[in-house]
Amino acid sequence: MTLGIAVIGTGRMGADHVRRIDSVIGGARVAAVADLDLERAGAAAAGIEGCGVHTDPAAAMAAPGVDAVLIASSGPAHEAALLEAFARGLPVLCEKPLTPDPAGTLRVMEAERRLGRRLVTVGFMRRYDAEYQRLRLTLDQGELGRPLMLHCRHRNAKSPSFFTTEMLIRDSVVHEADATRWLLGQEITAVQVLRPRSTSYAPQGLGDPQLVLFETSGGVVVDVEIFVNCGFGYEVRCEAVCERGTASIGESGGLVTRAAGRAAHGIPQDFTIRFAGAYDREVQAWVDATRRGCVEGASTWDGYAAALVCEAGVRAQESGGRIEVELPERPSLYA
Amino acid sequence: MTLGIAVIGTGRMGADHVRRIDSVIGGARVAAVADLDLERAGAAAAGIEGCGVHTDPAAAMAAPGVDAVLIASSGPAHEAALLEAFARGLPVLCEKPLTPDPAGTLRVMEAERRLGRRLVTVGFMRRYDAEYQRLRLTLDQGELGRPLMLHCRHRNAKSPSFFTTEMLIRDSVVHEADATRWLLGQEITAVQVLRPRSTSYAPQGLGDPQLVLFETSGGVVVDVEIFVNCGFGYEVRCEAVCERGTASIGESGGLVTRAAGRAAHGIPQDFTIRFAGAYDREVQAWVDATRRGCVEGASTWDGYAAALVCEAGVRAQESGGRIEVELPERPSLYA
Amino acid sequence: MTLGIAVIGTGRMGADHVRRIDSVIGGARVAAVADLDLERAGAAAAGIEGCGVHTDPAAAMAAPGVDAVLIASSGPAHEAALLEAFARGLPVLCEKPLTPDPAGTLRVMEAERRLGRRLVTVGFMRRYDAEYQRLRLTLDQGELGRPLMLHCRHRNAKSPSFFTTEMLIRDSVVHEADATRWLLGQEITAVQVLRPRSTSYAPQGLGDPQLVLFETSGGVVVDVEIFVNCGFGYEVRCEAVCERGTASIGESGGLVTRAAGRAAHGIPQDFTIRFAGAYDREVQAWVDATRRGCVEGASTWDGYAAALVCEAGVRAQESGGRIEVELPERPSLYA
Amino acid sequence: MTLGIAVIGTGRMGADHVRRIDSVIGGARVAAVADLDLERAGAAAAGIEGCGVHTDPAAAMAAPGVDAVLIASSGPAHEAALLEAFARGLPVLCEKPLTPDPAGTLRVMEAERRLGRRLVTVGFMRRYDAEYQRLRLTLDQGELGRPLMLHCRHRNAKSPSFFTTEMLIRDSVVHEADATRWLLGQEITAVQVLRPRSTSYAPQGLGDPQLVLFETSGGVVVDVEIFVNCGFGYEVRCEAVCERGTASIGESGGLVTRAAGRAAHGIPQDFTIRFAGAYDREVQAWVDATRRGCVEGASTWDGYAAALVCEAGVRAQESGGRIEVELPERPSLYA
Structure with missing residues (x-):
């Protein structure tokens, strides 16, 4: 069975997901799209056989052949779309953040609990990054011992014009918040933020960079450099410091471990790994x-x-x- | 339109291609499979809607909904399957080598020329490797100047039991032969092979490693270390030495350039690049x-x-x- | 003129300095040694022409041919030896810490001010490390813009048995304190320490690792991982995050800069640099x-x-x- | 005893050796210098207590306090200076090449054999490079198994104006010839040279780069890229391919081994190693x-x-x- 998907929101992210479902991944088709801007929705759906074009998310979800929903509309529109999908019993992949504030997320969570089964997958895409997956595997295998610290770097070349100091946390560090929870299987229990003098390349009023510190339920300390106007590129790095060594990702394309007197990266054992892509x-x-x-x-x-x-x-x-x-x-x- | 593909041969490579078409890539479906071993063909096709199972390649190609052919059978079976596809005017992706010897390939080429249009794509998959593509782009952009030498390493952890000294060339170095031609846009004009003492880990009678030397029509010298029992893993490296610098791939996950006093690798400028996968x-x-x-x-x-x-x-x-x-x-x- | 040096203290560090002056560096000779343990002093001086052996530091400093003093005795003995050298007007290289507590250092500083000229050089040896020097040069050249953050790692394979939580700061992080001041030309204005759960490999009672945070007079935030039982080796790393890029040392033998879309390390331009050593x-x-x-x-x-x-x-x-x-x-x- | 050295030749290399003996290393002094250009000799000796200045090498060797000779004059002058040192029974460190051609070297060797004891040390300085020493140690320890191939790169940013195609071998590849013999403990038994089209940055008439191939008495194949106008810097690399892995030097400041599925570099275990320099x-x-x-x-x-x-x-x-x-x-x- 080929999965029919209604894509809600066809802005930058949504249009990219339409392209992905149509011509990159297997097993699914775009059955309908919805966007307040009908022209934009039509452009995204162009050339896709049998793909309906709508302005109303509910109409797109009700279209024939829709088995699941991908929500990529703007944050404030998520809650209504999620509740609509719940009403129809449709599984949803929802871009982060689920809703703009915790109160909305709580309402969504309560609605899902009333259904008594999970329908929502949140789009924290780092969980699907090959390096993050290797890092988590390395931690789970336990050879490096228990994690004690995470050192994270999150750098963007330049922030968009509308970026605010709050968005450093809500839009950027939210990825480290999820990655910390996912890598460690622990909750974050306290947060602190140190604010150095800002770069002269940051827009007026934006405090950039910052050092965000997490403490976790398992006693791990996490430091996150968030720097959204670093100028030189996009870089996401993480070094997990464990009892018997460290494991790093994000430096030059692979996981590096430090243990027993050596810094090392793995060599694939087979061409099916090296040339899979x-x-x-x-x-x-x-x-x-x-x-x-x-x-x-x-x-x-x-x-x-x-x-x-x-x-x-x-x-x-x-x-x-x-x-x-x-x-x-x-x-x-x-x- | 979803492309219907007949997959000829469902051994290791063929079965992997069936899986890939069915559930990894977009825009295509497996319409039929053929294998001398009907059970193996059936296992590959299991769970794929509307996929016919055959022992005869011609029957698979004639099945309803077949628009194109992927040949992954054993080398000696390629020529007949290619000619069959030509007879039906079907485009073909054929695993390398096209045929086991140049005489067969010449016959295939003449048949295709009689058709007057290209139908064949040969499966030299390095042309699709992200690093090789970046290396070629770097050479084509010309900032490093004209290429003068290529230093290649091609290492396998262990050779299969049936491997022969000839296969070092025909099965392994053939990839460097194609990559040399594709990277440089030049023909190879002469070959020489230096044979050091063999590793004691090679099976009796296998001369391993060897140093293969190519000269090209543009005056480039290429050295290829082929070592199929290197023990430590699978590694494919290439350093292009140019007039103003070098570019290397295969060492730790990315292209490194040496030029103007610096060894450098690029940093992606955007999350859509870093996290595309x-x-x-x-x-x-x-x-x-x-x-x-x-x-x-x-x-x-x-x-x-x-x-x-x-x-x-x-x-x-x-x-x-x-x-x-x-x-x-x-x-x-x-x- | 060959400089005659009295070496005070011939324990591990002192004996190593005797060897260094005698047979590694040029322009100096060991004129006298002093140690409470006369036998140990004699062993250090063995085979050095004209080197007097003493138990009293003052006697060593008074020996014929002494032009300067190197103090490598235990911390509590430093103050008296420094004042003795002052009394004789001898230049001193003193191992860190100058004295065990700030009060002693203040007394030494006041004595030196009364002399009206500097005699003391403190042995913060990182200032002489080739990588630290390259890092400082990179910062001073200004191409990366103003520094905003330093990320430091200071790891020892295993702490000595007598190590205490306080010594993490006084013996280990003291190097980062000096390096921060020296690299930035700024004073440290505030300190904070985050303490994750300790590694199970730390001795009972030692809180290890810790994350030490400095703020500086120029608004730079510095985080220091101090981990003295990391198990895998000795590692000192520092990444300076600046307005237009970063510069790192300590990862694999060289300074790496990130700027303008590239991570790069320099290539020496000449054999006199590459093979100087x-x-x-x-x-x-x-x-x-x-x-x-x-x-x-x-x-x-x-x-x-x-x-x-x-x-x-x-x-x-x-x-x-x-x-x-x-x-x-x-x-x-x-x- | 401080060793008194007569330095013969005070050009670039000789003057640098004078500086080194006077103020970098321990245990020796420059007792006399000789150069055909008396002014140049005097400049090199300036400020060195008791250092005689001569035009005649024999006079310098005969000066009071001379215990040993360092020959850094031009190649054609070496033979006479060596024989003079032999006549006086003085140990000699002689810059490479010992003499410009094998016939001269043979005469020197026969003279030394008549003495019945060794006096000569040839200045092949790579034997003293920390990375080469680590590479040899790695090979000698035997964990990687027997060496099968060496891949060498020898790159200069730009050749001096007087450089000839022959000098590519005699002045540059001579280092790889010695390093091969020293690393492997084997003799070189055959040589071959492949000549790609030259870089357009080479002076007229200079064939640059070239690929030099050695075969050794132990069946090892060695390829050497010599490229003296590579433009981007000075780079000397060597990868030893052994039966169970490889070991590389010269890429980013340290030895990297590939073995058992990992590429790794060592982490020092102690600050005395990391901060020795x-x-x-x-x-x-x-x-x-x-x-x-x-x-x-x-x-x-x-x-x-x-x-x-x-x-x-x-x-x-x-x-x-x-x-x-x-x-x-x-x-x-x-x-």
Whole structure:
């Protein structure tokens, strides 16, 4: 069964989710979209077979073939959309924050409890990042011992014009709040914020960077540098300091452990790991080209040239000398 | 339009491609599978709606809804399957090598030329690896100047029992042969092989490692270490030495350039780059769970806990002091 | 003029300084040593021409040929030794801490002010570490903009048995206190300490690790992880977060900057930089061997073998082929 | 006994050795210098007590107090100087190459054999580089198994104007020739050179870069990239590929091993290792300043400020709160 999804909100995030469901991931289709801006909704749905276009989220959820809902509208619109999905018994993936304030989230939670079953998945996407998953696995395996501290860095090149000091916490550090809870399986029990002098590149009135400190129910201390105008790029790092070593992510593309006198990163044991993404992209690229009526990528000529090189290579292995490759002229079909 | 694909061969690679088309990538479905071993074909197709199961590749290609063919059968079976696909005018993605020897590839190429249009894409998957693509982009942008040398390492932890000295070239170094041609846009004109004393971990009769040397039509010298019993893991590295600097891939998850007195790697400028994979996996995981009738991932409770932490964080920003987080008991629904 | 030094205290640090002055650095000699344990003092001075051995620091300072004093005795003995050196007008290098508490240091400072000129250099050796020096130079050059935060890690594999929670600050974090002041040219204005649950590898009663937070007169926030039973090794790291980028030391042997979309480390421009230490060690090793009456290192035979290889190499350049090296039998003198 | 050294040749290398013996290393003094250019010799000897200045190497060697000879004159002058030292029975450290061609080296070797004892140490300084020493130790310890290949990179930013294609081998690759022999304890038995198209940044007539291939008596294959106009800096790298893993030096300041599924670098276990150089530089800097009549470095004020911060830190540990540091005004003596 292919899952039919109603996407509520087709702004930047929502339109990206429509594209993702339609042409990146498997097993699902976009059955309907809704946006207050009908034109924007239509643009997102363009070219998707059987995808209804609506301004009313409820209408999109009621459209034929809708099995589940993805909410990517603005924060204040989430609560109504969630309750609507609950009324229809539809599973929901809701972008964070669930609602703009804890009171709204509490109402949603109580409504879900009245249903007696979970319908909501919150879009804390770091839980799906390959490095975060490896970090959690490393902590769970226990070889490094119990975690004692987390050192986190959360850096954006530049904040959007509407960013406020509060949003440093609510929009940015909220990811570290969830990641801390998810990595450690502990609740955060106290928060403190140290505020250095601001960078001269921050807009007037924005206190940036800040050092946010969490204490957890298990006695872990977490420091988070949040710096949304760091200038040089987007960087999310986390080092877990444990009793027998540390594990870091986010520095140059992989998890590094420090233990027993060595800093190390793993080497994959197999091409299926190293090139997993390459295989996915290869087949996706071929499918995409074929749907457009094109043939792209390595051609029969490329296969032939490689075969001739290998032939020469095998003769070179045998002879110990230098073997020339005799390549005919390239046919015009493969120019 | 969803592309209907016939997958020929359902061994390790073929079965993996079936899984990929069915539940990882978008825009395609497995319409039919063929394998000499009918049971293996059936196992690969299990649970895929409307997927025919065949022993004869031609029958699979003739099945209703087949728009394209993916060939993952054993090498000697490729030529017949390719010609069959040509007869039906179906686009083909064919695993490398196209055929076991250059003579077969030449016959396939001539058949395709008689058709007068390209149908074949060869599965040289390194062309789709994110690092190789970044390396080629770096070379094409020209900031490092013209390439002069490539230093390649191709290491497997352990070779399969049936591996021969020839296969070092035909099965392994063939990837460097294609990558050299694709990265440089040049043909390989000569090959030489240096053979050090073999590792004592290689099976009797296998000369492993070897140093394979290519010369190209543009005067580039390429050295390839092929070592299929290196013991410690799977590693594919490439350093392109250019007139004004070098660019390396495969060492710790990213492209490193050396130029103008600095060794550097890029920092992504945006979360959509850093967490692209996380978003894809998140939505895929939610779709997969929903199709199974499950609700997994971050719950409303997680959203609520994060909201309370943020609330305390904003108060801590304002007060400068330590703010405790008042979390109610976790409802049993979210246990 | 060769500087005559009286070394006060010949325990671990003092004996090491005696060795350093005698046979590692240039321009100085050990003229006298003093230690309460006369035997230990004698052992340190063994084999050093004209080096007097004393139990009384004042007697060592009064010995003929003493131009300067190095104090490496235990902390409580520093004050008297410093005042003694002042009385004689001798320059002093004193191991940190100057005295065990601020009151003693104040008395020393007032005595030095009465002299009206500086005689004391305090042994904060991080100021002489090549990486710290590069970090400070990077900050001073100003390309990264004004510093906003320092993230410091200070890890020891295991604390000595007598270590106390206070010593975490007085013996360990004191280095970060000085490094902060020296790197930034700012005073520390407030301190706070967060204490996570202790590692189970810490001795009973020792709160380890801790997170120490400094605020400075220039509005910089500094966090210091001090962890003296981290188990895996000795590690001192520092990342300076500035307005336009960051600079880190201590991770794998060099300074890394993050700025303008790149993480980078410098590449030396010259062999005199890359191999400066090698040249020093080479000549030192030759001097040491010659003083012992030995000839070690690369021999005439090694020079001859290299010359024959080069000869073959030049012929190989010219011929394009493989040239064998004709090496005669190795003479027994060079066996 | 302080070793009296006659330095023959006071060009760039020789003058640097004079400085090194005089003020960097311990246990030796420059007793005499010789250079055809008397003014240059005098400049090198300026300020060194009792250092004679000569134009004739033999006169320098005959000067009072000369115990050993360091030859840093031009290559063609080495042979006569070596024979002169032999005549006087003086140990010699001779810069590479011993002589410009193998015939001269052979004559020197025969003269030394007639003496019946070794006097010569050749200045192959890589044997004293900390990373090369760690690499050799790693190979000797045998955990990685027998070496099978070495991959070497030898890059200079820019070649001097007088550099020739032959000098690529004789002046540059000669270091890899010695390093190969020293690391492996094997002789080089054959050489081959591959010459890619030259960089457009090489002077007319210079074939740069080149790939030099060595075979050794133990069956090891060595490839050396020599590139003396790489533009971006000076870089010397070496990866030893062994039966159970690899060990690399020269990439970012330390030895990296690949073995058993991990790429790792060691973490020092002790501050005496991490900060060994800092201690040496600290004491040398203090000696140098004191000889100049200066007092530099961390002052009593710095010691006092650090003590006050520690005092506040200990109170912060106890109280759990934020403690301000009460620093008095800085006395003018320490301004």
